[in-house]
Amino acid sequence: xxxxILIFFLSVSILIIACSRVPLTGxxxxxxxxxxxxxxxxxxxxxxxxxxxxxxNDTKNTQLVKKVGGKIADAVTQYLKQEHKSxxxxxxxxxxxxxxxNTPNAWCMPGGxxxxxxxxxxxxxxxxxxxxxxxxxxxxxxxRHGNERMSQQLLYQLGGVSxxxxxxxxxxxxxxxFMTAYAVTGQLGVLLPYSRLHETEAxxxxxxxxxMAGYDPHHAIEFWERMKRMGGKxxxxxxxxxxxxxxxxxxxxxxxxxxxxxxxPNH
Numbered sequence: 001x002x003x004x005i006l007i008f009f010l011s012v013s014i015l016i017i018a019c020s021r022v023p024l025t026g027x028x029x030x031x032x033x034x035x036x037x038x039x040x041x042x043x044x045x046x047x048x049x050x051x052x053x054x055x056x057n058d059t060k061n062t063q064l065v066k067k068v069g070g071k072i073a074d075a076v077t078q079y080l081k082q083e084h085k086s087x088x089x090x091x092x093x094x095x096x097x098x099x100x101x102n103t104p105n106a107w108c109m110p111g112g113x114x115x116x117x118x119x120x121x122x123x124x125x126x127x128x129x130x131x132x133x134x135x136x137x138x139x140x141x142x143x144r145h146g147n148e149r150m151s152q153q154l155l156y157q158l159g160g161v162s163x164x165x166x167x168x169x170x171x172x173x174x175x176x177x178f179m180t181a182y183a184v185t186g187q188l189g190v191l192l193p194y195s196r197l198h199e200t201e202a203x204x205x206x207x208x209x210x211x212m213a214g215y216d217p218h219h220a221i222e223f224w225e226r227m228k229r230m231g232g233k234x235x236x237x238x239x240x241x242x243x244x245x246x247x248x249x250x251x252x253x254x255x256x257x258x259x260x261x262x263x264x265p266n267h
Contacts, residue, residue: 022143023085024208025201029148038147039091039111046113056098056118065116068130068213069096072138073112075212080142088142096134104230108137110146123226128219135206135215143205145198200251207252207259214266217259220252 020031056062073094080086094112104120114137116130124130140146207217228245 042109131210131215135210139202139205211263
C-alpha cells in the first residue's frame, strides 16, 4: 500500500515537473525525454528505414514532395522564430523523401525527417493535397506527440525512469517504445496510429502550417473526402483509429476560419 502511494506521488511529481504546452493550441502535455536523445534515435531509425526501402525514381513527384515540405518547414520555422520558440526545433535538419510503397502513408520523426509513400499520391492529387499531408505530419513533430506518447509509456510501463536508465537497463523495451511512439516499425515502416487527441491536434496545426506556407486549407476537406471514399470497410493505415471520417471533416470545417487567419496566398 505504501509503495503504491509512493508511486502515485512520484508520478504526480513527474507530471507537474515535465508538463509543457503545445504551440498554438496551448494544450498541456507530458515531456520527460530530451529531444536531442530522441533525435539521435530517430536518425538511426530513419537511416535504417531508407536503407531497406527504395526511393522513388519519379523525379517530378520527388521534387514536389521536397518543394512542398520545404515551404511548410520554412514557414513554421519563421513563425516559431517570431514567437521566440525556435528552441522547439533546435538542431532540426529538415529532409523530405518519397519512397516506393503502395501504402497510403507518411510520417515525420523528431529532427525533421519526413517520408511520404507513393501510395498516398493518388489521394493527394496535387501540390495542395500534398500540403495537407505534410502539414499534418510536420504538426506531429512540432507538437512533439511522439515524445509525449513515449513519456507516458516510460511512466506507466517502466516506472518513470529516465531515458538513459531505460536504455541501459531495458534497451529492447525502450527501443520498442520508441518505434511505437514515433510510428515506424523496423521491418515494414508502417505508420502506427496516434491517439485521436493527437490526430485532431495535428489536423488543426497542419491546417495552420499549410496556410502559413501559402496553401489554401480548404483543400484539406477535398483530401479527406478522397481518403474517406478509399477507406471502404477496412480503413487504410493513415486513418486507423483516427477520428471518424465524418467527425474529422466536420472538425476541419469548423476550424477553417481559424486556419485562414494565417493564410497568405502569395507566400
